[in-house]
Amino acid sequence: MKAWKHNLDSAGGYSLIEMVLVIVLMAVLAGFAFQAILGSVSIYTTAAREYLIAQQESKIAMEKMVREIRESAPGDIVISTGSIQITKKTGHVTPLDSNLSITFVQPVGATTIERQTGAGNFTLADNVIEDSFSASMDSNDVVTIYFCVEAGDNQYPIRTATWPRQTDG
Numbered sequence: 558m559k560a561w562k563h564n565l566d567s568a569g570g571y572s573l574i575e576m577v578l579v580i581v582l583m584a585v586l587a588g589f590a591f592q593a594i595l596g597s598v599s600i601y602t603t604a605a606r607e608y609l610i611a612q613q614e615s616k617i618a619m620e621k622m623v624r625e626i627r628e629s630a631p632g633d634i635v636i637s638t639g640s641i642q643i644t645k646k647t648g649h650v651t652p653l654d655s656n657l658s659i660t661f662v663q664p665v666g667a668t669t670i671e672r673q674t675g676a677g678n679f680t681l682a683d684n685v686i687e688d689s690f691s692a693s694m695d696s697n698d699v700v701t702i703y704f705c706v707e708a709g710d711n712q713y714p715i716r717t718a719t720w721p722r723q724t725d726g
Contacts, residue, residue, distance in 0.1 A: 604709055611684055611708035615715040618670055618682035622661050622702055627722045631698035634721065639663045641692045641702070663690035663704070670704060686712055 625643055626634065633644040640662035647657065656674035663670050663685060670682045670690055682704070689705040701718040 604711075607708040608711065608713065611706045611713060612715075614682055614684075615704070615706050615713070619702065619715060619717050621672070621681055623717060623719045625659055626700050626719055629721050631694065631721050634694060634700060636692045636694055636700075639665070639688065639690050641700070661690075663688070668707075682706065684708065 622641070625645065626641070628645045629643045630646070633646075635642040640660055642658070642660045645657050645659065656676055658674065660673040661670060661681070662673060666687060668683065668685050668687055669680045670685055672679045672681050684707050686705040686707055689703070691704070692700060692702045694700050697720075699718050699720055701716065703714065703716045705712050705714045707713075
């Protein structure tokens with residue numbers, strides 16, 4: 558019977574050089590993966606920021622228009638293509654503006670919605686898609702306002718409806 562002989566040259570396992578090479582390769586691959594993840598997160602946060610800014614600005618513009626529509630009577634609202642003209646009653650509660658005639662308009666070819674009075678023009682919203690501002694009034698005197706804003710490569714529709722609080726008469 559032959560005795561079993563242990564040969565050190567054929568022992569299993571990895572050499573130190575092989576282990577170092579594997580660690581270096583894994584570090585390089587992890588670096589590439591980390592850069593890809595950072596790039597994706599950066600793109601997402603930029604798009605989310607653009608959307609939130611556009612959405613917040615649009616919401617504020619809508620709230621301002623709705624407040625002033627509520628201070629007028631249905632018969633004192635004139636809606637035409639790209640504009641809403643409001644004549645408010647004496648004693649309205651809009652601070653710092655005693656004007657009774659107000660127009661909300663998207664000028665032709667412009668990407669803004671403006672509030673125009675005798676005191677001057679004020680931009681309510683930027684990044685509005687050209688010619689997207691519209692309004693309508695139904696048989697129940699509900700005024701619906703619509704426009705579309707652009708944030709990055711995306712477009713977001715904004716719409717609301719309100720009733721004038723005051724009555725004709």
